[in-house]
Amino acid sequence: MIKKMIYITICTNRKRSFAGTVLHAYNLPCGTQEEVTSRWLENVSLAEKVAEAQNLYCGRGFVESLVAAKIANSEPWIISAGLGLVHAHDRVPEYNLTITPSTHSSIQQKVTTPFCPTKWWYALNEGLERSLASLIEGHSHSIVLLSLSQVYAKMVQGDLLQLDDSAISRLRIVGLASVGILPKRLQRAYMPYDMRLNDPDLGIPGTMSDFSQRSARHFVERIWCDYPNLSAIEHAALVENSLSALKQPVIPKRRQMTNEEIMHVIVNQWDQAEGKSGKMLRLLRSKLTIACEQKRFSSLFNQVKEGIVRG
Numbered sequence: 001m002i003k004k005m006i007y008i009t010i011c012t013n014r015k016r017s018f019a020g021t022v023l024h025a026y027n028l029p030c031g032t033q034e035e036v037t038s039r040w041l042e043n044v045s046l047a048e049k050v051a052e053a054q055n056l057y058c059g060r061g062f063v064e065s066l067v068a069a070k071i072a073n074s075e076p077w078i079i080s081a082g083l084g085l086v087h088a089h090d091r092v093p094e095y096n097l098t099i100t101p102s103t104h105s106s107i108q109q110k111v112t113t114p115f116c117p118t119k120w121w122y123a124l125n126e127g128l129e130r131s132l133a134s135l136i137e138g139h140s141h142s143i144v145l146l147s148l149s150q151v152y153a154k155m156v157q158g159d160l161l162q163l164d165d166s167a168i169s170r171l172r173i174v175g176l177a178s179v180g181i182l183p184k185r186l187q188r189a190y191m192p193y194d195m196r197l198n199d200p201d202l203g204i205p206g207t208m209s210d211f212s213q214r215s216a217r218h219f220v221e222r223i224w225c226d227y228p229n230l231s232a233i234e235h236a237a238l239v240e241n242s243l244s245a246l247k248q249p250v251i252p253k254r255r256q257m258t259n260e261e262i263m264h265v266i267v268n269q270w271d272q273a274e275g276k277s278g279k280m281l282r283l284l285r286s287k288l289t290i291a292c293e294q295k296r297f298s299s300l301f302n303q304v305k306e307g308i309v310r311g
Helices: 033-046 060-071 117-126 132-137 150-160 184-189 208-224 232-243 259-268 277-287 294-310
Strands: 004-010 077-080 084-087 142-147 171-174
Touching (some): 004 060, 033 117, 060 142, 060 208, 077 150, 084 117, 117 150, 132 150, 142 208, 171 184, 171 208, 171 232, 184 232, 208 232, 259 277, 277 294
Parallel strands (some): 004 077, 004 142, 142 171
Antiparallel strands (some): 077 084
C-alpha cells in the first residue's frame, strides 16, 4: 500500500533578494564545459548560504509547488540548474543561472564547446553526493511526483534512466507538452496534462511558466489524494478523464508593436490606468489587444514613469 509521496519540483528564475553577493553566470569566464563547470562549483562552494531554498524561490509557480507539497504532506525537493538537487530546507546562496539558451544568465553563453545538460547535472550533484535516482530508490514505498519543463527533462533524464523498472513504475511526471519529450523507458510515467488545465471552470488558470507546478497541484489534490495506490496507467487515465469535459481557452490574437509605439500607448493611457503597472498591462492586453511580454512591458512602463516623474 503506497500512501506517501515524494514531490520534486523545478527552481524558478524569480528569487528573493537577501542583500548578499549574487553568483551570476554572466560573470564567469568563457571556456570549455569542464572549465566553466569547475569555476562555477568553486564559486558555489565559497558563497555564503543566505536562506533555505524554499525561501529563496518565489513567484506563482513555486507557490503552487509548496501548496502541492503541503497537500501531499511532503517537503519538496528542488531541481536547480545552478545548485543541483536541493531540499526545501537546505541553506543555499543567492545565484542567477539557467541552462536555457539565449538568455542573459544562461550558462550556455559561457561554454565554448558543445554543451551537454546531462553532464552539467551530474557535475552539480557530485559534490553533494546526491542524484534523483538515489533519492527515489531511497524511498521505495513512495510515489514520486516530478514537475518538469522540457529543458529540465533533458537535463535530468540520464539520472532518471539509472532507475530500474520497479522504481520507474512509481514515477509520475507532469508538466510536459508531449510524451515524446521523454525517453521510451520513462514514458510510462507521463501524466497527460495539456492546455485544458487553463479552463477557467477548473479554477487554476495560469501561464506556461507555472504549468508544470499547477499540473502537480491538480494531480495531488484531485487524483492522488483519492486514489494513491493506482498504477501510472490508471492515474494517467484519471487525469485524462478529469480534463475531458474542459476546453482549452481561446488565446486572443494581439497586435505586435515596437517599443516606441507601446510607450506612446502607455503615455496616452496613463490616466486611464491610474499610473498603475498591473492595470496598464491588463489594459494593453485585454482592451487594446496589444502583445507585450511582461518583462518587456515592465521595462517600457518604468521608462515612461521616469519620464513623467522628471517632466
